Amino acid sequence: MSHPAPIDFWFDFSSPFGYLMAEKIDAVAAAHGRSVRWRPFLLGAVYKHTGGIPLTETPLKGVYSVRDIARSARYLGVPFAMPSPFPVATQHAARVFHHLDASDPAAARDFALAVLRAFFVEGRDISALDTVLDIAQALHHARDAIAVAAGSAEVKARLKSVCDEALQLGIFGSPYVIVDGEPFWGVDRLPQIERWLETGGF
Template identity: 35%
Template sequence: MHKTVDFFFDLGSPASYLAWTQLPGLCARQGATLRYRPMLLGGVFQATGNASPVMIPAKGRYMFTDLARFAERYGVPFGLPPGFPVNTLTLMRGAVGTQLRSPERFEALLAVLFNGLFAQRRNLGDSAALDDTLSQGGFDPQVFRALAADEEVKAALRHATEEAVERGVFGAPTCFVGDQMFFGQDRLDFVEEALRQGASSRSS
């Protein structure tokens, strides 16, 4: 049975960004397929009674410091956009729409949006900033917005978010290796360990 990692994420989550910078390489090392599972984090919070760490100032300050430490360890640019947290409803709908209608461009879109938010530190909740970022990345803003307004796309995002909650997700990022769940970008070593153990058990 082929190894897979289901990666549930929201573009507005800085921890999801950091996980995104590492997971492709991790999966390549272990011969695993990375399955991108966009979801709406606000919907997950509402369904589970969870909330963003920024709602608790002391926790939020620590989280940002900790994320910056990991970014330095990973060697990737990292900063928060103005107005953080960003409303990602349009972003996530557009991402799901691209995944459904133009899957060959989906990973390139993730790079444009994740880097726009956390490397270039642009508030992509702002229409002008989003349009400019999409255009610079080679994507048509009008096509993106049409996807975000598509009823089938909206339903797909709702379904993905509901599935995440049903599987036990309460925040982002969350990874699954088989039935094993790993929450947080700081648990990627456990994700890799689970992939290695899965390979060992199948070869024994």
């Protein structure tokens, strides 16, 4: 039996629905014998090209979305508290992720979940490099080495390349999951992802 390709899970660390998907996608994939490749990118870099604006700042929809995000978290049984300020810059978190991911994807995923929970449950300021390093250190990574890597030209270029790839793929929002070429935007597409995995497409 051949190994199926991993599912690609694109998200921004400041995306509430991205956080909810992060808490769910691995289990959904595993139930169908699939692994997940986590791909954090910078939604702001995409918005520069598309003219998109943060959901909560959209007229009328912004007010609704705050309610909808909290309700969706309750619906999915995921702890959530709307952070403030919101949204925040996420390049430090994304760079540390991609540094870790190059040698240890599982450690990178654990770090990503810890960052998302720090922001969306504990309300910590994940835009600050210090917070990001605190989180990495708590996971037993060497703080100084992580700080050097996060500021390196190589890791900055890697994140830029990931964002370019997102743009090339037409990714306009977070979360964005790709299963065998089929794109699914939003945590509310989880039921469709499950059926796609069950049936191989419908």
